Amino acid sequence: MSGAATAPVTWHRLLWTSGVVVGASLPHWVNLAPWIPVLLVACVGWRLAAWRLGWRLPAKTLRIVLAFIAFAAVLAQYHTINGVEAGSALLVVMVALKFLEARTQRDQLVLMIIAYFLVFAILLDQQSFWVAMYLLGFVWFTTIGLLQLGRRDALVPGMKTARLAGRLLLQSLPIMLVLFLLFPRLPSPLWAMPSSGGGATSGLSDEMSPGDITNLGLSDEVAFRVEFFGDPPRPGELYWRGPVLGGFNGSTWSREAGMRRGTFETIEFRGDARDYRVVLEPGDRRWLFALDMPREWSGLDNMIMGSDYQLRIRFGGRFGRRDSGSSRLEYRVTSHTSYLAREPLNDLMQRYYTRLPEDTNPRTRELVESWTAQGLSPLDIVEEALALFRDEPFYYTLSPAALGRHTADDFLFETREGFCEHYASAFAIMMRMAGIPTRIVTGYQGGELNDVGEYYIVRQSDAHAWTEVWLDGRGWVRVDPTAAVAPERIELGSARSALGESAAGVIRDIGWVRRAMLIWDAADLYWYDWVVGYGPTMQRIFLSNFGVESPQWTRLILIAAGAVGALLGALTLWLAWSQRSRGEADAAARCFATFRRRLARCRIPPPASGETPAAYGARAADALPEAAPEIRRIVAAYVEARYEPDPNGAALERLRGLIGSFRPSLSRHPNAS
Amino acid sequence: MATPTLRAARADSASQALISDLVDALDRIIVGKRQQLRLAVACLLARGHLLIEDLPGVGKTTLAHALAKALGLSYQRVQFTSDLLPADVIGVSVFNRDTGRFEFHKGPLFAQLVLADEINRATPKAQSALLEAMEERQVTADGHTYSLPAPFFVVGTRNPAHQIGTFPLPESQLDRFLMQLELGYPSPDDERLLLANGERRAMVDELEPVLSVEALLRLQDLVPHVHLSEPILDYVQALLAHTRTCGDFVVGLSPRGGISLVRAAQAWALMEGHAGVHPEDVQAVFPSIVAHRLEAASGSSIESHVDLGTAILRSVALP
Incomplete structure (x- = not known):
């Protein structure tokens, strides 16, 4: 029980996972048979009670039996496990059962990742502005949970993590945009999506008896x-x-x-x-x-x-x-x-x-x-x-x-x-x-x-x-x-x-309600026009602006991959460049970093926060008495090269020479520490 | 750093020996407080003023007096009381019947080393008269401006603020003091030595000047020219930024506080004989620079038994 992965869960982590799992399944509830949300809530409740009230979690055999029963129940309910509804039902049911055995931090992380998948599955069914806003908020929420769960020590205040999660998501925005614009849009889905069909949709029929339109009118x-x-x-x-x-x-x-x-x-x-x-x-x-x-x-x-x-x-x-x-x-x-x-x-x-x-x-x-x-x-x-x-x-x-x-x-x-x-x-x-x-x-x-x-x-x-x-x-x-x-x-x-x-x-007819509903409706239409409606036609028009005419989907994938690669490459170059410009000015510091790495191999801990090079050198010299004179010379040369005027770089040159030949070894100092 | 600098300065070995002698001489009188004495000398070299906050009877006055004697400086002591008037410090114009004109009688402020004792017992009006003179290094009375002597060094002492009958000094005025030191009780051995040797006053009187005024002024001129490397400036900035952003303090260090830190570190480097300011030089003076400039905010994470400066140094990594 030493690593973070096997660390037992704590109450706050459990609450985070519960919130994320319930939140991820929430948009599916309207489509699911009523017993499925009930099962989910019951499993979450059981797990929480197990923590708080000391209830026993189900034994392994019972869990396996439960899994089979749940699978059979989904099959009985939907007569299939394919398709949007049966698929999400099965996913929710299995998440609920997985929750019962979430004992370690690793289990909880797995649940979080499944939650991302589960919540995005709703897009197969609905693409409204509502759903998109919910997804956006929920992805942020889940990312906060993931950050909190991944921490070794105590949770930090939510706001701080919320800002970090928000920053992470914003940083991924360019890649999201590239994929949105370039990922191949197909006129028909790759897979036939069996849908519920024949649902209670209202509309005009091809017959009219008195009363029909009244019902519509309501x-x-x-x-x-x-x-x-x-x-x-x-x-x-x-x-x-x-x-x-x-x-x-x-x-x-x-x-x-x-x-x-x-x-x-x-x-x-x-x-x-x-x-x-x-x-x-x-x-x-x-x-x-x-x-x-x-x-x-x-x-x-x-x-x-x-x-x-x-x-x-x-x-x-x-x-x-x-x-x-x-x-x-x-x-x-x-x-x-x-x-x-x-x-x-x-x-x-x-x-x-x-x-x-x-x-x-x-x-x-x-x-x-x-x-x-x-x-x-x-x-x-x-x-x-x-x-x-x-x-x-x-x-x-x-x-x-x-x-x-x-x-x-x-x-x-x-x-x-x-x-x-x-x-x-x-x-x-x-x-x-x-x-x-x-x-x-x-x-x-x-x-x-x-x-x-x-x-x-x-x-x-x-x-x-x-x-x-x-x-x-x-x-x-x-x-x-x-x-x-x-x-x-x-x-x-x-x-x-x-x-x-x-x-x-x-x-x-209440004034502001009406106004708010109209604004909402307009937002939904814009959402449809600019996001959901970005299909093969709009993509073709968009790409033709850049001289790409009616591309194959394989070519589109290549373009998307290339654009993402270019983004990441540019980021890498920029990071490397900013690191390099800093390193250039501080050749002495880089030499000293080498020195520290070599000492670290001899089990000398790196300088503590606020520890000066001289203090660090003294500590190392104490631990490695045989190398002490060399260490002192290096530290002196480093301090001179870095902090004192060194117009012709003589001190830096001396430091480089000393570091170049500095090979401390632990084997000669068995009793060093 | 491969940047050539012509402003680099380093004390020659003779001056360094003199500084060392000065500290030794003071150390014989104020026993067991070598670090504080060195800081006091650094403060003087950096042309700053020194604030000592401590209980009465731990040697504040003796330190000031000994410093004046060892440097051959003129010395005046002003005991601040609640009825002290600005004129009592600065001086007063008196009508001379013989010449038929007003003549300005210079007050105790016109000494090279002024001990302003218990400044927080005086009213804010008298306090500000002193503090303004410290900043301007000149005094204006009846339309005439009188320059204060050089070197001009004020050693202020104050009682801990919780004592009865004190007027707390505002932050803006505290900033005029470069450093604040605490002397504290001597260790048992040192105290025994003190008790055995008895009266310090005689020893102070016998003290011969170790450093001439000219040598002192020359050293003071060298301080601003001690080399400051980029990593040191980065370090100072990191320290300043930490006091402003960590949330442990009511207000972070001001840019003036930062300049004070740099100047004090340069003086310390000069005393150490360093050709440039080393991180140790910054760390040595840092606690005395922040002691009177920072106030721990309520709910701060700094433990009460650690002094603020040390706590900050521990949490800021060297660049």
């Missing part, structure tokens, strides 16, 4: 963020197009089955072009939201526009495959909020967009037939229906009464309360009854302007449904019946209309 989650290059449109023009629903079975609207060739050449773009980029949150990837009406788009592979003007990614020839990736997607779009979509509809499509189930909603049919009997044009019928919503006592509420089988009848004549999807659905039914081709468009409307970063945040609570009617000669025209009932929902957005009130929304 969610404060961010759907996507939009930054306009140039003036943003008015809030009332912010219709972010999502799934278009044309099929109706009486209660549920659904997407068109099968695919149709789109006719985009008939779209006539008017007014100013709006240029913007969209950063889509991780999660449901079926829809790429864009402002009505997109003209150009770029930024992602396989972006296409569907026949219903909806942007999406084509996966292997199929539309709308579900891909809940863990990273954000970014793309650029140019849209015109003013347009005419003069798509000609053939008879088949005319029938499809006017199809309704038979014998439903008789009262509505009666009303609509009264309009058609008057010989009103389709446009007049649209106006008539909107006037109905506007003039009759309809209410916009997120908690409407339930509707029966005849949804439109119940809604239009009985309950008269609801939200976007009720209005859109009832309106579409009326239009179809009048023989006007109509479809429902779901998506998001509005968005919150983050004036900190000058971009819009569109949340799930901004989800919206509106309709498009096809008018002869004008094509598809957007009609938003909700705007007729609750214009403030459209002009102010859901967050400020006080209609979409949720608990989180209420808290967000």
Whole structure:
């Protein structure tokens, strides 16, 4: 029990290790099965109790059994030990068990190193600004712990070590930057990362029944963020197009089955072009939201526009495959909020967009037939229906009464309360009854302007449904019946209309909370743009500034290694140079260092702090009586060469001669010490 | 160091012998205090003033008087009391009826060696009159400036501050003294010798000058020319830096304190016959330089039985 490595742990060291291990596993807790954090805390608690209260640590056999049980439990929980979740679970479990047998300082150091690994594993799952800040703080904390643990003697005050650890991390900053900029970025990961998949991600679906969007409206989650290059449109023009629903079975609207060739050449773009980029949150990837009406788009592979003007990614020839990736997607779009979509509809499509189930909603049919009997044009019928919503006592509420089988009848004549999807659905039914081709468009409307970063945040609570009617000669025209009932929902957005009130929304309305959240959101977006978003494309652009065009990843590794090597080399040279410049001035001191080394071999301890050369020489002369005269001469020559005027270097020359021939030996002085 | 220096000075062997004789002569009177006597002489050679802090009756006055006699200097003693006025020290203008003019009667300060006894018993006003004269080496009274003689050496004594009826000297004024020494009780053998030989005063009176004033002035002129090598300056800087950064002291050494250290070390090197200042020279004078300039901070790690200077020397490595 002499070396530092086998030194038994002390209470403070144990506390450091506990803090580091728990802290490293903390970000994983949300992803882990609940029993795993419990196991970790229990193991840490047991170890601490073993120290404080004298509990017994488990015996070796018990530990082995526990390890096997834990392994089996992870396997049973996740059915694999591969992948991010099962891998981190296994790591946390094994760290917990390792903690039980952390008896020596070496064990604790091992735990600390594992803690670095464990905490970085969270990056496989999350790369947000939050996580990065936590990692930064935690790496510092762990480094402090490592420094404290590595000390032979008592711990020093935390602040002192904290400064040292901070300095160490800052010194590693240049290497970090070089690796960040140069380490090969691959378009796809080297290994397929099995992720949880099918998690509870909220988003728009390809069906709509009453109630669906209400649930979304209660969610404060961010759907996507939009930054306009140039003036943003008015809030009332912010219709972010999502799934278009044309099929109706009486209660549920659904997407068109099968695919149709789109006719985009008939779209006539008017007014100013709006240029913007969209950063889509991780999660449901079926829809790429864009402002009505997109003209150009770029930024992602396989972006296409569907026949219903909806942007999406084509996966292997199929539309709308579900891909809940863990990273954000970014793309650029140019849209015109003013347009005419003069798509000609053939008879088949005319029938499809006017199809309704038979014998439903008789009262509505009666009303609509009264309009058609008057010989009103389709446009007049649209106006008539909107006037109905506007003039009759309809209410916009997120908690409407339930509707029966005849949804439109119940809604239009009985309950008269609801939200976007009720209005859109009832309106579409009326239009179809009048023989006007109509479809429902779901998506998001509005968005919150983050004036900190000058971009819009569109949340799930901004989800919206509106309709498009096809008018002869004008094509598809957007009609938003909700705007007729609750214009403030459209002009102010859901967050400020006080209609979409949720608990989180209420808290967000407190001035400084709102401000802080906006600043935080902006920081997160910048983080994404400049750090997480530094992928293969940005790296290629960055490197092309230095004349490196589309390099292979092997070449990138060479460049990175070269840059790190150059950094370290420059550091070494600088250190050597600063040492050399000091040594040059003190040739005498270097001679004396040789003298000390030779004496050290004869077991003469080096000069103590504050011990003068003369005192040291006297001590050495006492210990080595046979070499004493020589030692005295050397010390005298050294003092003369170093401290007295020596214009022609005679004393230094003499010192060099004396040192050159000075070979004290211990063997001749067996009783020297 | 291969830098040629023309300012290098070294006491010739005759002067060195004289210094040695001087210390021997003093040693016969102040028994068993050779180190303190050598420091006192070094202080004198460095043109500094000496502060002795000790209990009454350990030989402070005798030391001052013996020093004056051995060097053939004019000697005055001023007993500082709480009612002492600046004029009592500096001198006073008196109207002469015969000439019809004021004449300045020089005070005791105009001696070459002034013993200012128990200076912390006087009021700050009288203290500062003395201390200003020490610094300026001249006195201004009634618009006339009078130079003080050369050499001019003040030996101040003070009682330990905890004694009743003392006015503590401010740090800025303490700095005017180059060194502070403690004499302390003699060892049993030495004390026995003292007791046997009785009265010191007669011995002091019989003392013949060992060193002429001219020789003393010449040695004083040599002190600033003793060679200072770069490593020694590094060492002095390291010592100064340590007092400022180690946190053991209320205030670290000032640059003036550093100059004092260098000057005292040069004087010591001259006495040792070194051609340049050796680390030992710095170490020899260091405790007496810092004794009155540093005050251990509360919570300092320096153990109470070690004096501050020695503690610092132990913790600063030689460059």
